[in-house]
Amino acid sequence: xxxxxxxxxxxxxxxxxxxxxxxxxxxxxxxxxxxxxxxxxxxxxxxxxxxx
Numbered sequence: 017x018x019x020x021x022x023x024x025x026x027x028x029x030x031x032x033x034x035x036x037x038x039x040x041x042x043x044x045x046x047x048x049x050x051x052x053x054x055x056x057x058x059x060x061x062x063x064x065x066x067x068x
Contacts, residue, residue, distance in 0.1 A: 035062040 042059040049055060 032066050035066050038062040 039059050039062040042055055042062070046052065046055055046059065
């Protein structure tokens with residue numbers, strides 16, 4: 017029995033792209049607001065979500 021995992025792979029890549037966008041935008045904002053803990057947490061959540 018073979019399982020087609022392409023649907024899961026596609027969903028993973030789509031969600032990962034969204035998380036990468038969040039991380040990228042957050043890092044750019046962090047340059048302007050280096051002490052923003054909420055922003056830093058948002059960046060870490062995005063990275064952690066990709067890591068799984």
